[in-house]
Amino acid sequence: MSETVIPSPAALARTAPIFDRLRHVIPEFEWPAFASDIDAIVELKRHRNAVVLAHNYQTPEIFHGVADIVGDSLALAREATKVDAEVIVLAGVHFMAETAKLLNPAKTVLIPDLEAGCSLAASITAADIRLLRQRWPGVPVVTYVNTSAAVKAESDICCTSGNARKVIESLNVPRVIMLPDEYLAQNIARETGVEIVTWAGHCEVHERFTATDIRAFREQHPGIVVLAHPECPPEVVAEADFAGSTAAMAGYVGAKRPPRVVLVTECSMSDNVAVQYPEIDFVRPCNLCPHMKRITLAKIRRALETMRHQVTIDPDVAGPARRAVERMLEVQP
Template sequence: MLDMPAIREDLKTVYDLAPNPDLAARMSAEYSRMSRVVSPADWAIHAPYVAAINALKRERNAAILAHNYMTPQIFHGIADVVGDSLQLAVEATRTKADVIVQCGVHFMAETSKILNPSKIVLMPDMEAGCSLADSITAEGVAQMRAQYPGAPVVSYVNTTAEVKAASDICCTSANAVQIIRALEADTIIMTPDKYLAQNVAALVPEKRIVWWDGACIVHEQYTAQDIREFREWNPGTRIIAHPECPPEVVAEADFSGSTKGILDYVSAERPARAMLVTECSMASNISDAHPDVEFIGPCNMCPFMKKITLEKVLWSLHTMTTQIEVAPEVADKARLAVQRMIDLSAAKG
């Protein structure tokens, strides 16, 4: 566990991190992208960290890859690339930076390292895990193969490098249907997210999909009753769900898609009011770009994503510690599964 009081004091000996309203005012371009969800007082606190990180990443030739569930200060203030898991994986193969700072959870940093074995990949907090990644091991994949001999294994990117290495191909919530349809097998194993697998199975009835019993702690909390009650209390609101939600929740929604899919849907449809059935920061991060859309309703916060903070990003870049390493023999096998996914996604457009 990181010793944050000690880290905080160490950083203050090198950087001027005191709240600075004048600096915040000069950084109005960054603030304009998050002004609906971050107060001026809070921005004065965060601006010194944002300025220090942006200066240091230029010095280190570093690129910051941030998932859509990051806080607005990270998403809009310091990120060079933002997106869902598929977008971040693709961009990790394209970056010219010497250093990648992964603002997301551990499996995302592993994926970046797998795709860039010669680059330094920093993970600001090694304890930023994932309930899905923690739900299965390579031994679990072997069990599924033994139970369904000959069936290919499609593993969600929300898995460890060892699980990816034991799989035939990876998928994300953005391309899972596309990947499953492209495989010639009639029976397909999907790990570890049972809800994503069930939602894909409903869209690809010609395939027999069997799944591991994993779930996302954020999305499994939503229920169909929640959605029905919310719709009754808020008529006319467009309900948009992530496919990691239970199938009965997805069935009640007006649209279901990955975080990129959600963003594309909101951008195209411009509903007057929308409820995003996903992690809380998603609505916060897209609200300023969609001032005509009122985002309402409950959300669930990911405790793992929220372990990544500006302080930890600055400390990681400052010390160049918290580097991700993946054993070469594991990385080589995992890279095949991830690259197959990327290639298939690109080929099918």
């Protein structure tokens, strides 16, 4: 089992190009704490024929330091189908690792910490969906990817925050059941005009933002551009200049280059985007996801050293769950 050690001069030299990209968001005095693990992970990936997939909410030393593929849930789901490596390490939360395994059943998928969960995934069960189908017979069930494989298996199609509108519109029906994020469903209902049966699940990061917070940002930072995640309450989205997935927010920053911006989402997102745009002033509302922060460089290294923890899915669940995810991926971006 690996321990944090003072990096060797060779490890510092090998990781120096990575630090050069990150010096805008990671102080130089902190880099030695990361260099040994990054250097070891790079070598372990070669040895294991492994890749690291990292969500946008991972910290910069993971996101820019060791990840091979980065993005939001939709991007990671799409890219997971193209991976040639034998081993996938998912630097994210458990439902993302399950999705990667669904799409790569023959590959080894590792989650560095089994306790990296999600308040949305924990808010609903497969039994809940079966009861909803009894109450709303014939109404299609659209399930957010922030759910367990067992819940996906009870669904007709999955969606992410990046493609939820397109998925809903692709069904061409007047009413859908959309689970479990109540606020995302409400925001999509307003955009599409489709009647959406919701579930009272919330993201423990995004539910804490308020419209008052947004107005305070504008008062304290005149001219600031506010970008909000659609998991935020509808009144927060209404106050924002733009609402979209983490990938859409990053795209907006790259295209518009606002002088000052606030990303109303998990706080590591701002750090990761700021690496690409050091000239932009990012105001950081630091709401942390405790589950994402369970993933560390040391745990990624340990996962590759020990090949733990391997994600497994019951075959009876995997088949229908995979179909729901694949149907989502068939919807044109």
